Amino acid sequence: MSQIHHLYHQTRIAKPIDEVFTFFSDAHNLEKITPAQLNFRILTPGPIEMRKGTLIKYRLSLFMIPFSWLTEISEWDPPHRFADTQLKGPYKQWIHVHSFKSEGSETVMSDHVQYQLPNLPFSENVHRWFVRNQVEQIFTYREQVIQRIFSPALI
Numbered sequence: 001m002s003q004i005h006h007l008y009h010q011t012r013i014a015k016p017i018d019e020v021f022t023f024f025s026d027a028h029n030l031e032k033i034t035p036a037q038l039n040f041r042i043l044t045p046g047p048i049e050m051r052k053g054t055l056i057k058y059r060l061s062l063f064m065i066p067f068s069w070l071t072e073i074s075e076w077d078p079p080h081r082f083a084d085t086q087l088k089g090p091y092k093q094w095i096h097v098h099s100f101k102s103e104g105s106e107t108v109m110s111d112h113v114q115y116q117l118p119n120l121p122f123s124e125n126v127h128r129w130f131v132r133n134q135v136e137q138i139f140t141y142r143e144q145v146i147q148r149i150f151s152p153a154l155i
Contacts, residue, residue, distance in 0.1 A: 002092060003124060005132065007113040009139040015150045017102040020109060021079035023149070024098060025050045030058075032149070033142045038062070052076040055087070062090055063130070092116040109146075111139060 013020050023029055027048045034040040042048075043057040050073060058069040069089035076082050079100055086094035093116040101108045113135065117127055 002117040002119050002127070004093065004114060004116045005127060007111070007115070007135050007139065009111040009143070011109045011111075011143045011146055012103075013107045013109060013146060013150045014105070015107060016105060017079050017100050017107045020107040020150070021100050024100075024109075025078065025082070027056050033145045034060075035138060035141045038138070039066075050076065050082070056084070062134070090118075092118045 027044070027050065028042055028046055031040055031042060038060045040058060040060040043059055044055070048054060048056060052073055052075065054073040054076075056071050056073070058071070060067055060069060067090045070087045071084040071089075071094075072087055074083045074085040074095070075097070081097065081099045083095060083097040085096075093114065095114045097112045097114075099110040099112070101110070115135070117124075117131060120126075
């Protein structure tokens with residue numbers, strides 16, 4: 001049986017919480033912050049009204065294997081928190097909680113992902129050798145892109 005894994009990632013953004021939350025509440029911005037090698041595409045036509053119960057369909061490739069992914073917005077508490085839960089996709093379980101905290105003129109964005117691989121032989125070895133690093137690299141990439149998107153304009 002595969003174990004439940006957790007990823008925690010925190011990003012400090014030099015913008016106010018309302019501006020940051022607005023960006024993340026637009027599901028189509030996810031394409032902008034996802035590494036190109038994942039061939040990530042949102043299939044749900046826009047605009048997508050974000051609220052508890054919203055369903056979003058994606059297409060992506062993991063390790064060159066194409067997957068369909070369906071998530072539901074399982075929590076919605078603007079501008080402080082929202083969560084998406086995988087209903088269909090490559091994981092047995094994927095719950096991603098996005099939290100936003102205002103600290104002066106900045107926002108601290110925290111990601112907590114709880115995920116579990118399918119129950120297959122060697123799932124935990126696959127996690128240790130590939131999946132954990134892949135998930136961590138995705139969030140590191142996102143942080144770099146987010147910093148560029150929200151960087152103060154140079155005068």
